[in-house]
Amino acid sequence: MKFKSFFCLPLLLATIPVLADLDQLKLEYHGAGWVQTGRVESSFTPPKENAGNAYEKNWVGQSGGLFAIHTAIDEHWDGELGLGTVLVQLARGSKGNSNKWYPFWVSFVDEARITHTSHLFSNEDELKVNMGTFHYGYNPDSKNMGQYLVHGYVYPGTLVTNFTGPLGVNQAISGLQAAYTAGGFKNDLNLQLETDDKPLYDISISDVVGWRMHPAFEIGAGVNFYRVLPTNKKATSPGRDCDANFLGVNAIGATDSPCFIIEKDTAGVPIDTVLASLGGIKLMGRFRLDPKVIFGAGGEGSMLGADDLVIYGEMAVLGVKSYPRFYDNILRRIPVMMGINLPGFKLFNWSVEGEYYATKNSSNNLAAKNGSPIPMKESDAINNARDDWKWSLNASKVLGGHVALMGQVANDHLRLGGNHDEDTGMEAMRTPIDWYWTTKIAYFF
Amino acid sequence: MIPWSAALLAPLAIVFGAETKYEIHGQSWMDYGRIMNAEDTITNALSPDNTLNYNGNGLQSLGAQVTVKADLSHNLEAAFGFGAYKASHALGSGQQSFMTISLFQNFVTQSRLTWYQGEKVAPSLSVTVGGFPYSYNPDVKNLGLYLLRGPVYPGILMGGYGDFATDSTKSTMLGLKLHHAMGNFSHDLILTSERDVPPTLDWSLAYIAKYKAGPLQLGAGVNFYRLIPYNSALETPGKDTNLVRGDARRAYIEIDSTNPSAPDTTFFTHQGIKVVGTFSLDLKALFGGSESMNPDDLKLYGEGGVIGLKSYGKAYGKIAERIPVMVGFNFPTFGLLNHLSLEVEYYGAKYRNDLALVGNNNVVAPWTIQDHRLPSPKPVSNEDYSIHTSGYFVKSTNDSVLVRGTAMDKENVTKDDIKWSVNIDKVIQSHVQFLAQVANDHFRPRPVASGLIQSEGGTAEVFASPKDWYFMLRIGYFF
Numbered sequence: 007m008k009f010k011s012f013f014c015l016p017l018l019l020a021t022i023p024v025l026a027d028l029d030q031l032k033l034e035y036h037g038a039g040w041v042q043t044g045r046v047e048s049s050f051t052p053p054k055e056n057a058g059n060a061y062e063k064n065w066v067g068q069s070g071g072l073f074a075i076h077t078a079i080d081e082h083w084d085g086e087l088g089l090g091t092v093l094v095q096l097a098r099g100s101k102g103n104s105n106k107w108y109p110f111w112v113s114f115v116d117e118a119r120i121t122h123t124s125h126l127f128s129n130e131d132e133l134k135v136n137m138g139t140f141h142y143g144y145n146p147d148s149k150n151m152g153q154y155l156v157h158g159y160v161y162p163g164t165l166v167t168n169f170t171g172p173l174g175v176n177q178a179i180s181g182l183q184a185a186y187t188a189g190g191f192k193n194d195l196n197l198q199l200e201t202d203d204k205p206l207y208d209i210s211i212s213d214v215v216g217w218r219m220h221p222a223f224e225i226g227a228g229v230n231f232y233r234v235l236p237t238n239k240k241a242t243s244p245g246r247d248c249d250a251n252f253l254g255v256n257a258i259g260a261t262d263s264p265c266f267i268i269e270k271d272t273a274g275v276p277i278d279t280v281l282a283s284l285g286g287i288k289l290m291g292r293f294r295l296d297p298k299v300i301f302g303a304g305g306e307g308s309m310l311g312a313d314d315l316v317i318y319g320e321m322a323v324l325g326v327k328s329y330p331r332f333y334d335n336i337l338r339r340i341p342v343m344m345g346i347n348l349p350g351f352k353l354f355n356w357s358v359e360g361e362y363y364a365t366k367n368s369s370n371n372l373a374a375k376n377g378s379p380i381p382m383k384e385s386d387a388i389n390n391a392r393d394d395w396k397w398s399l400n401a402s403k404v405l406g407g408h409v410a411l412m413g414q415v416a417n418d419h420l421r422l423g424g425n426h427d428e429d430t431g432m433e434a435m436r437t438p439i440d441w442y443w444t445t446k447i448a449y450f451f
Numbered sequence: 452m453i454p455w456s457a458a459l460l461a462p463l464a465i466v467f468g469a470e471t472k473y474e475i476h477g478q479s480w481m482d483y484g485r486i487m488n489a490e491d492t493i494t495n496a497l498s499p500d501n502t503l504n505y506n507g508n509g510l511q512s513l514g515a516q517v518t519v520k521a522d523l524s525h526n527l528e529a530a531f532g533f534g535a536y537k538a539s540h541a542l543g544s545g546q547q548s549f550m551t552i553s554l555f556q557n558f559v560t561q562s563r564l565t566w567y568q569g570e571k572v573a574p575s576l577s578v579t580v581g582g583f584p585y586s587y588n589p590d591v592k593n594l595g596l597y598l599l600r601g602p603v604y605p606g607i608l609m610g611g612y613g614d615f616a617t618d619s620t621k622s623t624m625l626g627l628k629l630h631h632a633m634g635n636f637s638h639d640l641i642l643t644s645e646r647d648v649p650p651t652l653d654w655s656l657a658y659i660a661k662y663k664a665g666p667l668q669l670g671a672g673v674n675f676y677r678l679i680p681y682n683s684a685l686e687t688p689g690k691d692t693n694l695v696r697g698d699a700r701r702a703y704i705e706i707d708s709t710n711p712s713a714p715d716t717t718f719f720t721h722q723g724i725k726v727v728g729t730f731s732l733d734l735k736a737l738f739g740g741s742e743s744m745n746p747d748d749l750k751l752y753g754e755g756g757v758i759g760l761k762s763y764g765k766a767y768g769k770i771a772e773r774i775p776v777m778v779g780f781n782f783p784t785f786g787l788l789n790h791l792s793l794e795v796e797y798y799g800a801k802y803r804n805d806l807a808l809v810g811n812n813n814v815v816a817p818w819t820i821q822d823h824r825l826p827s828p829k830p831v832s833n834e835d836y837s838i839h840t841s842g843y844f845v846k847s848t849n850d851s852v853l854v855r856g857t858a859m860d861k862e863n864v865t866k867d868d869i870k871w872s873v874n875i876d877k878v879i880q881s882h883v884q885f886l887a888q889v890a891n892d893h894f895r896p897r898p899v900a901s902g903l904i905q906s907e908g909g910t911a912e913v914f915a916s917p918k919d920w921y922f923m924l925r926i927g928y929f930f
Contacts, residue, residue, distance in 0.1 A: 031882070031930050033475065075477050075517065077930050079882045085928035087479030087515035089535055113535045113555045118479035118513045120883050120928045137926045138481040139513045180481060180513065199483065199511060204549050206542065207483075207509030237485075237509040241548060254549025376549045429903075 032078035036088075037451055043067035044414075044444025046422075050436035053385040059099050061422055061434045066444065069093050072116055082123055086140075088116030097422035117141065117178060131188035142183065143176030144194060144214040144226065145292055147318040150398040150418055151343040151359045152292070154322035155212060155228045156196070159203060160286035161379040162332070163324030163339050164371040164431070165363060167398070167418040181209070190218030200233065204254070204375050205284070208242055209235035214290070222299035226292040233285035241377055243283035254376025256429060261332070264378035269330045282329050282379040292320040311352045319344040332381050338364045356401040361418075366390050369419065372431035382431070392437045412446040472522040476532070478620060479515040480884075480927030482613070486510065486896070490858035490916040491803075493836055493844055494908055501837075501847045503899055503908045504544040510896075510923065512537045512613070518560045518620065526567045530583075532560035534621075538815045540906060543899035550900035552816050558615075560584075561622050577630045582622035584615075585641065587659045587672060588729050590752040591617060593872040593892055594796040595777040597756040599623070599641075599657060602648050603676045603723030605766070605830040606758035606773050607804055608796075611894030611912070612923045620929075626654070635663045645677065649810035649826040650686070650721065654679035661729075666736035670729035677722040687720040688825050695825060702808060702827045702835075705764045717764040719828035727756035743785050753778040766830050772799045788877045796870040802830030803861040804893060805911035813909035815897050831911075833861045858916030867915045886925040894921065 049061040070092030077085045091113045119138035126133045145152050150167050156179065157166040182197040194214045200206060214228035236242035240252070248265035250258060257264035267280040295317045298304035304312070321342040328334055345359035367381035368390060384390070398416035405411070417435045420442060424430040435441065489505040516534025523529055539553040563581035567574040588595055596616050601609040615621040626643040638660040645653045656679075659672035680686045688694050689703030707715040734749040735741055741748075755776040762770050779794035808827040833854070838844045842855030852859070858866045872890035879885070891914045898909030914920070 033930070073517070075475075077477070077882070077928065079880050079928070079930075083880050083883055083928075085479065085883070085930075087477055087517070087928075089515050089517065089533075113557050115479070115513050115515045115535050115537065115555060118481050118515050118927070120926060138479065180511070201511060201553070204551065206539070206548070206551060206553075207511055238507060238542075238548070252545040254546055257549070 034076040034078075035451075036074040036076065037072060038448055039069075039071040039450075040410075040446055040448035041067075041069040042444060042446040044442060046420075046434055046442040048440045049434045049442070050388075050440055052432065053387045059097075059422075059424055059428060059430050059432060061097055061099065064098050064422070066097060066422065066442070067095065074116065083120065084123070085120040086117050088118075090114050090116050097424075099424075115139065126186060127188070131186065134183075134185040136183040136185065139178045139180045140183070141176045142179045142194075142196070144216065144228065145318070145320055147294060147313070147316060147345060147347070148320070148343075149345070149357055149359060149400040150414065150416060151345070151361045151396065152320040154320065154324065154341055155214065155230045155288055155290040156198065158324070159284065159371055159374045160232045160288055160325045161282055161284060161329070162367050162371065162374055162381040163341075163365055164369055164374065165341055165361075165419045167396075167416075168420060190224075192216045203371075205236070205238060205241040205377060207237040208233040208285070209237075211235075212288075220299075222296045224294040226290075228288075228290040230288040230290075232288055233283075236285065242285050243281070244377065244379070245281060253378055256372045257376035257378040259370075259382050260373040260378040260380035261383040262380070264373060264376075264380055267329055267331050267380060278330070280330055282333075284374060284377070284379045286325040286327060289323040289326065290320065291322075292318070294318045309351050311347075311350050311355065313347045313355065314349045314351070316347045317344070318346075332367055338366060340364075354401060354403040356399070359398045359400070361396040362394055363396070364394050369393060369436075370430065370432045371421075372429060375431060388436065393433070393435065395438060396435070408449060408451055410446070410448045410450060412448070413443070414445075415441065415443045417441045474520045474522075476518045476520065476620070476930060477516065478534075478927065478929040479513075480925050481513040482511060482923055482925045484510040484612070484888075484921060484923030486913060486921040488916075488919045489913045489921075490919055491911070491913070493838070493852075493854065493859045493861075500545065503541075505541060505896055505913050506544075508542045508896070510921070511539065516558075516560050516620070526571075528565045528567065528571060530561040530563055530565075532562075534558050534560055538897060540815050540898060540900040541896040541908065543908075547899045547901060550902065552900060554815055556815075559622055560620055563622075573632065574630065575632055577628075579628040579630070580626075582625045583628065584619050584622050585624045585628065585639075586616065586619060587639070587661070587670060588731075588752070588754055589619070590731050590747070590750060590779060590781075591754070591777075592779070592790070592792050592794060592874040593617060593888065593890060594779070594794045594870055595754040597754065597758060597775055598659065598672045598674050598725050598727040599643070601758075602721065602809060602828075603725055603759045604719055604721060604828040605802060605809065606775075606800055607806055607809070608758075608775060608798060608893050608912075609895075611892050612888055612890070612921075637661050647811060648806070650681060652681035653677040653686075653721075666733035668729075668731040670727075672727045672729075674725040676725060680722070685826070686722050687718050688827065689716075689718045699824075702824065702829055705766065705829070707765075719764065719766070721826065721828045723759040723761060725756060725758055726760065727754055729754045741783075744783050745781075745786065745789060747781045747790060748783040748785075750781045751778070752780075766802065772801055774799070788875055790874060790876045792872075792874045794872045794874070797868055798870070799865075799868055800830075801863050801865070802832075803864050803911060803915065804867065805831045805861070806895075807831050807835060807910040809910075811910070813895055813897050814906065815900075816904075816906075831861050836861050858919070864915065866917060867912075869917065870914075882928050882930055884925065884927045884929060886927070887922065889920060889922045891917070891920045 046061045072090035074088035095109045119140040122135045180199045184195045200208045212230035216226035218224040262268040269278040341363035343361040347357045370382040402412045486508045492502045494503040514536030518532025520530040535555045540551040542548040563583040565579040568576040629640040641657045657674040661670040705717040731752040775798040777796040782791040843851045876886040893912045898906035
């Protein structure tokens with residue numbers, strides 16, 4: 007579907023003289039179009055063997071459109087569908103690969119869900135059951151970092167950022183969700199089908215609790231039994247009979263063996279073979295603090311915006327179970343992030359987020375995508391201690407209720423996916439001096 | 452197609468006045484399922500494993516579509532729409548499952564203009580041009596619809612979960628339809644262009660007539676398949692030695708050397724004639740009707756056809772092996788469900804239901820390489836799958852597997868003669884749909900990814916044994 011075609015439909019809809027409300031359904035139309043551009047200003051140049059994936063000074067960008075219809079069927083049922091298309095351009099990589107360049111249109115279904123809403127214990131509470139593919143994020147303040155519970159592998163504990171879609175909407179998950187709210191308390195029980203990270207179609211079950219104990223303060227916690235119901239046990243948990251040829255071709259990049267953890271003594275001599283799994287248990291805790299409420303500085307007459315000065319944070323345990331050698335220290339499996347919404351005085355929104363994650367394993371998730379729970383082996387030239395700290399500066403402004411301007415400068419977990427000749431799960435930002443920027447302009451209704 | 456249709460509707464709306472009414476229809480869904488058993492794992496693939504194992508493969512998809520219907524005047528109507536759904540490589544086994552790609556594929560729901568004489572709901576005459584959905588047997592949930600689905604030679608039956616032919620909201624015909632009705636009698640004449648099965652762009656002419664007498668409806672039809680070819684040389688490739696030469700001709704001809712001094716050559720053709728007969732009997736009328744039942748409860752329906760009237764060669768020598776028969780029944784659910792149906796089919800073709808020699812590799816990513824040959828009207832043979840004349844197949848591990856007489860056979864397949872499908876659907880509040888299907892049918896999984904730009908399989912129906920089956924679930928809504 008071409009980008010131009012996207013605009014034909016809204017234009018047509020705008021001229022509708024008479025719109026039939028089918029069976030008294032309430033239909034709401036939404037749409038968006040956007041252009042995004044940016045550049046990787048500084049990126050660690052990988053060793054020779056990964057030379058194609060040199061992203062320094064690479065321009066990155068995309069543009070697209072989205073059309074959605076929300077349907078209120080009755081007081082209990084509603085549904086949403088969203089169709090979109092985006093023009094994708096592969097990262098150029100090094101100069102040697104930059105000649106292999108071809109943009110292509112990718113269409114997508116943004117959302118395909120139905121929701122049943124009811125009361126559970128009283129008229130004051132609400133239970134929403136979402137079915138299908140729907141947007142989800144349990145941390146509404148998070149702009150770029152966090153959301154550890156529902157994104158990224160456990161073993162290896164690779165983190166994901168840039169999980170928000172075109173207008174900052176959370177990425178979609180597929181499955182079932184029971185979302186319960188009662189006053190300041192909420193609980194989301196999710197049955198999530200893995201449709202992005204291989205092996206595909208494993209089912210994870212997570213529960214996320216949140217409690218606004220005071221208008222100024224909210225806490226949350228969650229647990230995710232990640233891949234607790236695998237489609238193929240051998241693919242999710244390579245057993246004693248694991249054959250490296252059974253795994254994906256790029257699993258071979260795992261350290262020593264893609265199938266097992268080879269435990270070694272201090273002399274480096276293998277002493278044991280340990281089975282690991284891509285499945286595991288994640289834990290999460292978060293908070294939100296709005297000091298304006300405490301000091302009475304917020305409210306309608308205030309110069310400060312509703313979200314100004316909000317401080318938020320999240321931490322997680324990526325894998326409760328320890329394994330020797332790579333996952334032996336639980337402290338190195340705990341990412342922590344904090345963010346603050348800087349005062350924009352109702353003119354615009356901006357925030358800064360920081361994250362600390364002390365894993366000494368590679369952040370390259372390519373072996374995991376090929377079925378290995380063992381971290382990737384990397385060249386001695388790469389120092390995995392240099393990427394412990396991440397940061398992100400985000401700004402946004404909505405004009406006239408329909409035009410959004412957004413910008414982001416960050417050193418985060420951006421993965422550009424390799425180049426034409428070589429796949430990779432390597433992050434583009436590997437050292438403290440690496441950074442990139444991106445801007446987006448969007449029209450939406 | 453989309454910009455053309457949108458451009459058409461806008462000025463037509465202006466021409467026909469400000470009273471033009473538009474209806475917007477939409478649909479979104481998510482599917483999940485699994486292939487529980489699939490015995491045929493033989494493939495002539497290039498992978499080092501040379502087998503394709505679909506057992507236990509998960510299946511998942513989601514999709515959405517929007518269609519706009521415009522009442523341009525009291526006798527003119529137009530519709531256009533588009534959608535997208537996710538297509539993924541089959542997981543296969545081992546390494547293949549990690550190379551799987553998922554992409555969204557687009558489709559046009561409708562792109563048509565219809566002129567009516569009489570009421571639009573039940574016109575006495577209508578003419579439709581463009582892309583439009585059409586089903587001559589609306590009772591069918593999965594099996595059947597032989598007249599307008601699938602090629603003639605070979606007589607491959609198409610279908611399976613998600614097939615557009617059983618979805619009245621998605622176009623399957625591209626061309627022209629004339630509809631005429633007179634009381635209980637109605638008939639359709641359809642000129643349609645082949646879009647799915649190579650060689651494409653051929654035109655077929657079909658005629659379907661129906662008569663309704665109370666609770667009984669009878670129908671009959673004929674399809675002059677590929678009556679007007681795009682390129683007549685492609686219809687019977689074996690006749691043109693410029694197109695196919697040397698040993699490659701074996702895939703397009705059959706030589707009977709009973710009399711070595713006068714060998715008889717049979718040239719296979721894609722063209723042919725299909726005929727079908729249908730019936731639908733509402734048994735509720737025999738029991739005095741029942742208000743507690745759904746309108747479709749207790750309906751017995753069926754279809755039988757001949758896929759290719761002409762017999763020729765060894766492959767198509769017996770007409771009895773070209774007659775599929777399907778019977779279906781809607782069990783009463785007393786309002787609990789909208790449909791609970793069982794369909795059973797018998798088809799005695801001896802060759803494997805496999806489009807490998809015809810084409811249509813069911814690709815996910817358009818850039819993946821598949822070994823395309825000129826479409827052949829011959830069915831697949833054991834030789835195409837490196838199955839020895841002794842009936843054994845040698846796996847890459849050098850193990851020999853007896854194929855003859857099993858579900859893996861390609862030339863003398865009897866274990867797949869019986870197909871069945873159980874369908875359940877429930878619609879809530881007229882717009883929310885839950886659907887389940889358990890079946891051993893003509894489902895054809897996508898190819899398996901075997902490399903960055905390579906894939907294999909995707910041409911054969913996956914179920915070849917009575918023990919094979921799968922299930923699919925759907926959650927969705929529509930308006």
